[in-house]
Amino acid sequence: MKIIYDLPKSLKKVPAHYCPGCGHGIVHRLVAQVVDELNLGKKIIGVAPVGCAVLAYDYWNFDVSEAAHGRALAVATGIKRCLPDNFVFTYQGDGDLASIGLAETIHTANRGENITCVFINNACYGMTGGQMAPTTLLGQKTATTPKGRESEKKEGWPLQISDIIAGLKGVSFVARSSVSNPARVKQTYGYIKQAFGKQIDKKGFSLVEVLSPCPTIWQKTPYKAGRWVEEKMSKVFPLGIIKK
Amino acid sequence: MKKKFQVKIEKNKCKGCGLCIAYCPVKHLVFPKDLNKKGRKYAQVNKENKCIGCGACFLICPDAAVKIYEEK
Ligand SMILES: Cc1ncc(C[n+]2csc(CCOP(=O)(O)OP(=O)(O)O)c2C)c(N)n1
Ligand code: SF4
Numbered sequence: 001m002k003i004i005y006d007l008p009k010s011l012k013k014v015p016a017h018y019c020p021g022c023g024h025g026i027v028h029r030l031v032a033q034v035v036d037e038l039n040l041g042k043k044i045i046g047v048a049p050v051g052c053a054v055l056a057y058d059y060w061n062f063d064v065s066e067a068a069h070g071r072a073l074a075v076a077t078g079i080k081r082c083l084p085d086n087f088v089f090t091y092q093g094d095g096d097l098a099s100i101g102l103a104e105t106i107h108t109a110n111r112g113e114n115i116t117c118v119f120i121n122n123a124c125y126g127m128t129g130g131q132m133a134p135t136t137l138l139g140q141k142t143a144t145t146p147k148g149r150e151s152e153k154k155e156g157w158p159l160q161i162s163d164i165i166a167g168l169k170g171v172s173f174v175a176r177s178s179v180s181n182p183a184r185v186k187q188t189y190g191y192i193k194q195a196f197g198k199q200i201d202k203k204g205f206s207l208v209e210v211l212s213p214c215p216t217i218w219q220k221t222p223y224k225a226g227r228w229v230e231e232k233m234s235k236v237f238p239l240g241i242i243k244k
Numbered sequence: 245m246k247k248k249f250q251v252k253i254e255k256n257k258c259k260g261c262g263l264c265i266a267y268c269p270v271k272h273l274v275f276p277k278d279l280n281k282k283g284r285k286y287a288q289v290n291k292e293n294k295c296i297g298c299g300a301c302f303l304i305c306p307d308a309a310v311k312i313y314e315e316k
Contacts, residue, residue, distance in 0.1 A: 001250065005302040005312035016307060020284075021261035025306030182267055182303040215261075222261040222306075 008032035010041060010061045017055060021222020023212025024052055026179040027120060028059050030189045031091070034196055035062065044087045045079055047072040051093035052126040070101025073108035076115045087199060089116040094135040095125040098161040102134075105161070112170020112204040116195050119162070119207055122214035123233060130217035134159035137236055142217075158236050162209045166243040172203035174242040178211035180229035184239075191241070211237055248315040249297035251289050257309040260285030264301035264310060270294040273301060 007013075010032035018024045035044055041062055048056040050069035057064035067075040072090035080088040097105050097119050108115065124142055125131040132142040132149060135158050139148040149155045166174040173195050177188040188210055195206035211233050213225035220228060251272065253264075258280060264287050265273045272295045273287050280286040287309075289295075295312075302310045 001313040001315055003311060004249070004297060004314050005299050005310070007308050007311065011308060015257050018306065020259035020306075021263060022306055025308065026304070029308050179304075182298075182300040185303040222263050223266045226263070 008036040010035040012059050012061055014059065016059055018052065019214075019216040021213060021215040021225060022052070023122065023179045023210065023214070024120060026185055027091075027118065027188070027210055027212065028053075028056065030185070030192055031089075031118060032060060033189060034193045035060075037193065038196055038200070040087050040196070043085070044089070045083070047076045047079070047088070047090040049090070049092040049096040050127075051096050053091055053093060053120065054127070056091055070096050070099070071104055072096065072101065073113075073115065073117065074104040077108055077111075077113050080113060080115050084114075087196070089118060089196070089199075091118045092120065093126065094119070094121045094123065094133045094161075098134045098159050102161075106165070106168075109165045109171050109205045109207070110168045114199055114202055114204055115206075116199045117205070117207040118192065118195075119209045120212045121209050121237065122212045122217075123158075124214055124217045126214050126217055134161070135237075137232060160237070162207060162237075162242055165205075165207055168205075171205045171207070171243060172198045173206035173244060174209075175207075176209040176211070176237055176239050176242060178229050178234060178239060180211065180213060180226035180234075187239075209237070211239070247297065248293070249295040250293070250313045250315060251295055251301060252311045252313065253287055253289070253301075254309040255286050255288070256281045257307050258284070258286035259307055260287065261306060262287065263304045263306070267300040267304050269298060269300065270296060
């Protein structure tokens with residue numbers, strides 16, 4: 001019997017702590033698959049966020065550093081500048097990247113650091129129990145917007161952070177995808193590979209945003225959470241390549 | 245000759261999210277009545293193997309519990 005769909009070597013064979021149906025696990029596997037494919041195993045250094053993916057280093061078979069909340073790209077900048085021949089990427093949630101770490105995110109991108117960022121947008125703070133994130137949709141109920149997010153004079157609009165980053169000069173590649181169905185998972189894999197390729201070619205900052213279901217906080221079944229990404233979230237955050 | 249495939253799901257890694265069951269185009273995957281070691285529902289293949297090797301269950305599994313083999 002020949003194996004045709006096998007797990008990547010860069011992914012440890014341990015069960016992850018994520019909730020059933022959480023998109024983090026899928027993206028972990030995709031990153032590991034790209035690392036295997038591009039043969040980065042010995043050269044790669046990841047930076048893990050604070051958020052549900054805080055234990056990402058327990059699931060990957062390569063070096064991963066941890067950063068304080070929001071500071072992954074600042075830590076990655078330090079690593080990359082000291083070790084320019086290594087491959088450096090960050091893995092961050094929307095609260096981490098677009099809220100507490102907004103300054104680090106914008107300036108790392110604007111400096112054109114040759115780093116790749118994998119950005120998980122689940123429209124909430126998952127780990128701390130479902131508070132509003134900058135990416136929360138209008139009308140979406142969260143622990144801090146119990147009546148739903150309102151725009152004017154209250155919580156503002158969902159932050160299109162990837163589009164803002166795409167407008168900066170130092171940025172070589174920005175794309176948005178989702179992991180809401182098998183076809184989208186394949187697309188996300190392709191984008192991560194392209195973004196990693198930009199760093200290998202020394203083209204500057206690259207980012208892939210992944211719309212990722214958080215069934216627990218959204219209080220939906222895993223399948224319905226995926227449908228919600230397709231029907232609601234991808235209307236606000238359109239999928240595709242934003243900058244190439 | 246028609247190709248044959250075998251899906252293998254790691255019972256105790258599965259958290260029973262049901263995504264593979266929802267996306268399998270030939271309904272090859274089901275929830276058995278019992279629970280796994282962690283006390284969760286888990287996905288397994290049903291007896292009748294109509295698998296076409298599309299990889300949907302592998303791609304959508306958040307817990308890296310699925311592998312697919314081609315029979316020789
Ligand atoms: C300096 C600091 N402030 C606040 C927190 C609390 N905190 C932990 S995780 C988190 C939100 C993470 O949300 P996100 O980045 O969207 O990741 P998710 O859990 O949704 O994957 C917060 C506010 C912290 N750990 N450190
Ligand atoms: S709270 Fe949400 S993001 Fe965090 S592990 Fe659970 S499903 Fe995933």
